[in-house]
Amino acid sequence: MKSKMILFFVSFVMLFSACRNEDEPTLPAYGSRTVLIYMMAQNSLSPFARLDMEEMIKGMKQVDATSNNLLVYIDDYSAPRLVRLGKNSKGQVVEEVVANYPEQNSTDVAVMKKVISTAFNTYKAESYGMGFWSHGEGWIPSPAKTRWFGQDGNDYMNIDDLHEALQVAPKLDFLLFDACFMESVEVAYALRDCGDYMISSPTEIPGVGAPYEDVVPAMFTAGNPTMKIVSAYYTYYENRYNDGVGLTNENWTGGVSVGVAKMSELENLAAATAKILPKYVTGKTDFDLSGVMCYDRRYLALYHDLDQYIYKLTAGNSDYDAWKAAFDKVMVYWKSTPRNYSAYVGMFTMDSKAKGLSTYIPMTNRESTNTSYRDTGWYKASGWADTGWYK
Structure with a gap:
């Protein structure tokens, strides 16, 4: 689904409150x-x-x-x-x-x-x-x-x-x-x-x-x-x-x-992400998204799990640990049933390791989308401008 007075003058009320319809x-x-x-x-x-x-x-x-x-x-x-x-x-x-x-x-x-x-x-x-x-x-x-x-x-x-x-x-x-x-x-x-x-x-x-x-x-x-x-x-x-x-x-x-x-924690997350992306995204090649939860079951596949993406970029090293501390302050609640229904593919499995906050990941076959991404505040704050994708 959702996948696209009468103003009562005080003086009037005080004067005629006894006459007001009891259903009001x-x-x-x-x-x-x-x-x-x-x-x-x-x-x-x-x-x-x-x-x-x-x-x-x-x-x-x-x-x-x-x-x-x-x-x-x-x-x-x-x-x-x-x-x-x-x-x-x-x-x-x-x-x-x-x-x-x-x-x-x-x-x-x-x-x-x-x-x-x-x-x-x-x-x-x-x-x-x-x-x-x-x-x-x-x-x-x-x-x-x-x-x-x-x-x-x-x-x-x-x-x-x-x-x-x-x-x-x-x-x-x-x-x-x-x-x-x-x-x-x-x-x-x-x-x-x-x-x-x-x-x-x-x-x-x-x-x-x-x-x-x-x-x-x-x-x-x-x-x-x-x-x-x-x-x-x-x-x-x-x-x-x-x-x-x-x-x-x-x-x-x-x-x-x-x-x-x-x-209130999103600016800190953007700053933490800006320490990751320019360091690990050095070329304009498609990222291997296997093991990264895709929340979008359409052919577009536009929404992937942010946490799993950063984990895979860094191989879960100390850079990831520092980033994850900022992420955990943003996502204060996340729950999913084991599977969800999509109007496009029916029931699909929700990765139990996904953390519930999606992100867009540039791909070579999405030039117009990649260009539009430059207009987002997240692109400007999270370090994407300094990666191999956009230099």
Whole structure:
């Protein structure tokens, strides 16, 4: 799957609160946590959007909606809208329309900035988080885009554009990508100043995406919710794993892979990598990738395990040990079922030694992709410019 206000004036409310319909939700002026989920569903994933919204509603039954705010921006084949999942006086979870929008390109930076600003400025809180729901490509060659998340019709969002849009957001505790291939070092490095942790998968994710009935309550746990979120995500699919036997979207037995990157440690990892690549990548020849986990089961094979690549480059010597210390501070969580499902090849084995953070590795038959790679922040910071590939 995901492999491409109404504003109540205070004086009015105070004056006429006795006349308010009892089914209207209570809107906190200031909350403990506000989470915005940005759903770009005007694509092949549209049928799943409503199902995931229903899961979110179920999840909110366990959340104190008087001090927490779950906002969902959804752009499917109906008019785009921003809603809050609150509770009415009977304790029922209700969808309150915060804002309606005309048909718009939800991958556009200005559009995303407007939605983010509306959500977080209207529902201020002590802490914040964001979820991103759509197709995803951590790295892909394209004339118009290189790295992208989110598909709205025929439009895609470059990761650099996503970074720009997130500059209007407050400090985020977490960024959850409910999309394929996003746990890549290139993506994490590009978004390193946008949040504390990035939760995502280095490979394809289940067709039905995150189990929001379990993930939503985890988003609103006290303290740092990141580990509760990723644990809820993984445990749901681990409990249903059966090596793909009888697999359907309603009965996902095909497993899952998910990891957490600590964003504040990515610059140290880039510096450590810059001590490795120029030293060991001395010529422009294809690297033997046998023994290096490939998370991408398409013919493109664009995503390989970063840790295994560095280990093989260095033969696991003391240079690797120093690098691995920096890597371990980035990847603070990684779990996978023994096998995962790919829409392209079916079930495939996950190398038990893989560490969950992917990277792009240049190849001689990918000249356009190699050239595009120069535009990434990771390329510039990790030493690739000083290797035999790019000199």
